[in-house]
Amino acid sequence: MQETATLTLGDKVIQLPVIIGSEGERAVDIRSLRKKTGLITMDPGLANTGICKSQITFMDGEKGILRYRGIPVEELAENSTFVETAYLLVNGELPSEEQLKEFSLLLTEQSLIHEDLKAFYGKFPSRSHPMGILSSMVNALRSFYKDLKIDNEEAINITLARLMSKVRTMAVMSYKISRGHTVAYPKPEYCYCSNFFYMLYHSPVRKREINPLFVKALNVFWILHADHEQNCSTSAVRLVGSGRVNLYAAISAGIAALWGPLHGGANQAVIEMLIKIREKGGKIKPFIEKAKNKKDPFRLMGFGHRVYKTYDPRAKIIKKVCHELLASLKTNDPLLDIALELEEIVSKDPYFMDHHLYPNVDFYSGIVLRALGVPTNMFTVMFAIGRMPGWVAQWKEDADDPKWKLYRPRQIYIGKNKRSYLPMDKR
Numbered sequence: 001m002q003e004t005a006t007l008t009l010g011d012k013v014i015q016l017p018v019i020i021g022s023e024g025e026r027a028v029d030i031r032s033l034r035k036k037t038g039l040i041t042m043d044p045g046l047a048n049t050g051i052c053k054s055q056i057t058f059m060d061g062e063k064g065i066l067r068y069r070g071i072p073v074e075e076l077a078e079n080s081t082f083v084e085t086a087y088l089l090v091n092g093e094l095p096s097e098e099q100l101k102e103f104s105l106l107l108t109e110q111s112l113i114h115e116d117l118k119a120f121y122g123k124f125p126s127r128s129h130p131m132g133i134l135s136s137m138v139n140a141l142r143s144f145y146k147d148l149k150i151d152n153e154e155a156i157n158i159t160l161a162r163l164m165s166k167v168r169t170m171a172v173m174s175y176k177i178s179r180g181h182t183v184a185y186p187k188p189e190y191c192y193c194s195n196f197f198y199m200l201y202h203s204p205v206r207k208r209e210i211n212p213l214f215v216k217a218l219n220v221f222w223i224l225h226a227d228h229e230q231n232c233s234t235s236a237v238r239l240v241g242s243g244r245v246n247l248y249a250a251i252s253a254g255i256a257a258l259w260g261p262l263h264g265g266a267n268q269a270v271i272e273m274l275i276k277i278r279e280k281g282g283k284i285k286p287f288i289e290k291a292k293n294k295k296d297p298f299r300l301m302g303f304g305h306r307v308y309k310t311y312d313p314r315a316k317i318i319k320k321v322c323h324e325l326l327a328s329l330k331t332n333d334p335l336l337d338i339a340l341e342l343e344e345i346v347s348k349d350p351y352f353m354d355h356h357l358y359p360n361v362d363f364y365s366g367i368v369l370r371a372l373g374v375p376t377n378m379f380t381v382m383f384a385i386g387r388m389p390g391w392v393a394q395w396k397e398d399a400d401d402p403k404w405k406l407y408r409p410r411q412i413y414i415g416k417n418k419r420s421y422l423p424m425d426k427r
């Protein structure tokens with residue numbers, strides 16, 4: 001029997017259906033609420049609002065669970081590659097050997113950038129943030145490539161490959177061009193992650209080997225970032241996409257949303273915070289006190305999450321990768337020592353314990369990226385490259401829905417009541 005929720009408003013009683021997900025999550029379906037009562041709901045920050053039913057990613061913030069298409073992220077990080085995980089997210093199933101081979105080939109084929117598009121890079125001021133450049137350039141893709149109709153598996157994979165591949169090229173390009181360096185295109189014999197390093201490190205005068213440990217670490221980094229259900233940037237992609245704009249524009253909006261320091265920009269902000277702590281003689285306590293001070297807007301970057309009220313499962317994995325990578329390279333990063341000490345202090349501090357604030361994925365990921373030789377202002381771009389499959393999968397889920405609706409929230413108006421326009425001499 002369908003479970004219902006009963007809402008009493010004065011002498012009016014209405015029943016609202018309860019929707020139950022495959023993992024037992026429950027939601028009161030309020031779609032008929034306004035029609036039946038004239039009321040809307042109020043939920044700033046949408047912390048209690050489900051905006052869709054989804055088959056892509058499951059997370060349980062209380063238990064620290066994250067699964068893509070049912071597969072635990074820990075298993076994917078251990079056994080899969082970013083390319084295979086991307087295929088899984090968008091197509092719903094792991095690829096066969098043949099499908100994976102074809103998809104990998106597509107990724108190389110789609111990596112070229114129109115020469116006219118390349119010329120845009122030179123017009124950005126030299127200090128432009130790579131996230132701003134990337135968002136603009138992805139939006140510009142629509143002027144160079146056809147609108148995408150992804151109504152069959154082949155078209156879906158071409159679309160995904162085009163975005164994943166071009167975004168990787170454009171990301172490296174924004175960095176290389178900002179430094180006045182030439183840009184190399186990927187090599188067909190390299191995998192997706194190796195090609196990223198090949199392009200990033202490429203120099204006509206200096207050969208640099210690609211370390212397989214780096215390739216493994218980058219695969220894990222991108223797998224962990226590949227999707228995270230209805231977060232800020234993914235909701236932006238769905239919302240902008242709901243106006244039936246082209247996919248490039250929707251993804252461009254997602255990149256812009258991700259840029260913020262409360263969201264994907266936190267990976268850069270964490271490193272900047274750790275550097276500041278180091279510059280202040282490594283004294284952590286004043287930063288912790290500042291974060292607890294309600295009159296101070298400062299927050300400990302890399303801590304807290306809207307959904308996870310326990311340790312972010314991605315943070316656990318990336319922390320391990322961080323230790324393993326630095327140990328294999330026989331190197332030490334003083335920022336890791338500060339990060340570990342910071343986490344240790346925070347884990348015993350009643351404020352952070354009471355608020356359920358644990359490290360999130362961004363806390364250790366920047367230290368990994370530093371070890372891989374990625375410049376700090378590129379960190380959020382690295383996140384964006386990783387999130388591409390998730391954005392495409394989520395956009396597609398909306399686009400495939402025959403009841404796909406325009407996102408259009410409501411408000412409670414608290415402004416001035418009706419009044420007359422005053423001519424200039426009467427104001």
Ligand code: ACO
Pocket residue numbers: 045261262263264266291292298299300301302303304305306307355357360361362
């Ligand atoms: N440092 C200090 N206090 C914090 C922090 C923090 N990092 N995060 C949350 N709080 C406190 C708030 O001050 C608030 O306290 P109060 O209830 O006593 O007023 C309480 O915890 C709840 O905070 P909200 O902002 O309401 O929680 P929300 O769920 O909206 O915040 C967010 C989640 C934005 C991630 C927050 O924890 C934060 O700002 N963290 C730092 C930035 C960061 O690391 N972002 C990356 C998130 S992961 C990702 O997007 C990839």
